[in-house]
Amino acid sequence: MSATDAQPHELPRQLPRGVRIGYGSGSVATGAFGTVPGLMLLPYLTDSLGIAAVLAGFIVFVPKAWDVILNPIAGRISDRTTDPRGPRRPWLLRAGIALSVAFALLFAAPGMATWLEAAWVLVLFLGCATAYAFFQVPYVAMPAEMTSSYDERTRLMTWRVAILAFTIMLAGASAPAIRDAVGGRDGYRVMGLAMAVIILVGTVGAYVGTRRAPVTAAQPGAGGLRDQLRVVAEARDFRWLLTTFVIQALATGSMLAGVDYLAKDVLGKDGASTILFVCFVGPALVLTPAWSAVGTRIGKKRGYLISSVVLTAGALLAATAQSAPAAVVFLAVGLVGVGYAGCQVFPMAMLPDAAAVDARRTGSNRVGVYTGVWTAGETLGLALGPGVYALVLAIGGYRSSTDDVHVLQPDSALTAITLGFSVLPAVLMVLSLWWLRRYSLDSAQVDERVTA
Template sequence: MSHAVGAAGRLPEGPRGRLPGRVVRGYAAGSVATGAFGTVPGLLLLPYLTDRLGVAAGLAGGIVFLPKAWDVVLNPVAGRISDHHVSAAGPRRPFLIRAGVALAACFAVLFGGPSSPEALAAVWVVVAFLACATAYAFFQVPYVAMPAEITDDYAERTRLMTWRVAVLAFAILVSGASAPAIRDAVGPAQGYRVMGVVVALLILVGVVGAWRGTASAPVGRVHRTGGMLRDQLRIVAGAKDFRVLLGTFVLQALATGAMLAGVDYVARHVLGSSSASTLLFVCFVAPAILVTPLWERLGARRGKRWGYAVASVLLGGGALALVGARSLPAAAVYLAVAVVGVGYAGAQMFPMAMLPDVAAVDAARTGENRIGVFTGVWTAGETLGLALGPGLYAAVLALGGYVSSTDSTAAQPGSAVMAITLGFSLVPAALVALSLVLLARYRLDEAAVRAANASSPQEV
């Protein structure tokens, strides 16, 4: 077995050994960047367009979706490029620092544009968000591909994902709770600009942490892939367990994207306080920090698919309970959101630990490592779901007759408030229920993955 040499000139532990703590923590640091970028635009970009720039809800949904749709095309390309990249720092790590720094810079620009005229402001958001999406593709795809190459151990991948999801939850909590608080504290005129700079700095912290922390990470089983990108995509699409896992994850990303987009609206129009958005976010994310180790133990005892199914039931059940949010006491709403958060933690950890398993079985079967293409398609699907979520929520608002305004104080008809509630509850619950139908078709277990790892060639 060959390895990449660490930054200190030492040979790191092999992919089958237990990963050093510094590598696990360093890899997890990258979730600060992915968590912040995945959260804040989904939380505040739609309200920024409808209630700060005065863009109609339907058009605002399109603006949020289009740059993300570009990532659906770009992510498999980014995976293919990183599969073929050769560097002394490893095949994936150079992308982390280059694309990560670009992402932070573009994010600071996103909320720093003009507020009028409306057309110019909308174009600014589209162009800046498109630049963010491009940089994010070349950060996220190599980042997600790394676990399959730095360890071959079934349980060790779960450990790696446990740390990643715990840090992801913390990043979502910090960014999601602080972003609206900063906006409200500074005021609508400059609040979005200040918030954009602060979150950009947070992204940069995660980027540098991942770059430095994975410097000594082992690299194994990096094979050259054959054929054109379309050939690789066709082969990946033929992997049944990957299709099932991806479909499940995309439907849940769509559900959580819709809920994320609805937080600010539910806080203002259902709970009656814009500051409630911070508390809703804390209730959603804080449980994940506490329960992620418990999900790891459950997965070790009962298997990843079983744990994923339980987490999905909690995710969907909590969302369904929020259908009555308009008549429930505020405490009950926060409790239901906390249940969603418990399920969300497992629904993030398990599929991300299962993805390298799917890639390992494919590599053993074909003799080629296509993890970059797998993760490119995976992140494209995730991006599509998270992008369609706010778009779907915006469509529900438009159907309910939501009134856009430049000062966020416009009175809303009862139909709009109902749309705010249903888009936050019933719609996500239905999507999660559909995802469980797909998950029931997933067949890979620990024995199959270990057999694949044992038979797979180990090269650089």
């Protein structure tokens, strides 16, 4: 049976390990793109191109805001795609290659007037965001069409998040190291090219690795995109889950944007950016399977709640960065990493549950629209994170500079760097739990509704 011939009731409850790994390899592309701009783009604009923090935050935010509009459209298009390879897989290859090329150019602005360099970054980041939408949305839609099992989706997400965590560590640790080893703007150019290669590897891996995946044919619901968005918005459990995830994406986006500033200006240690990333992702690599086991034992919602609390505790501990030894800060970031692993595994496994329940209930496959809205929300949160962090820097009086000028930051800026990295994300994490507590789908409900 071909991928496009499979019907919903014929989906397997367990997938071969090769398919799990193949699907998970797409996180090499999403992890690299999701990590490096959030980590490096704001410092590149403020400390290399000399662009003011507020304008730099705007440049980082606008392409992501564009994605919020584009992602549901990309989902709708992938829902209606007809291809012998399946409705989603062709988009992985097309968009992934485009993303790789655009990313290689993003940090390669030639020497021009400052406003032209700002325009270069804005246009290329818009290109990256557009390509990423057409990769990420079909990619996230695939699990709901690959298996009908509540627990198998958790196992599938375990592979995805484990590979995602490894990629975050690889990209997040190596990107600053490459930049610093080469130095200056050439360092950013070489770093951008290296990350583009990583994105391309993930793209090809996901495309080839899912060639045997039992993906159903898309069956888009009737009505236009607006009608389907209205139906998705009325799915209560999806709405609570999405709101939780968006607020948490805002929190992690703020922390990610602050890593380089915290390492350089507060800790003042060579290689601290790389150490922070290893501390963040190392625990996630080890404990991602443990979070999966926790979810199987006590349920995804409870596991999500516990992991959120762990992340919050680590963020609050990081608030001591200006006075505590660096080892305490590294420990705090390690605790954040433990929680972050669960905060990725559980919502990613809960999303296809909500989408699959809707598909079985209505007879219409709106998975692409669901994941388009989901990715739009995640993108919005991750975009607002650096934007809010840049605003905190501006309020604290952060002084922008260029590569050949060293600027001493005032105490108010150091405080802003620390609070934006710690207290702000912690408050957002606690706020997100107000919506998580309303989510109601569990194993019994999902399996009952899916098999009904």
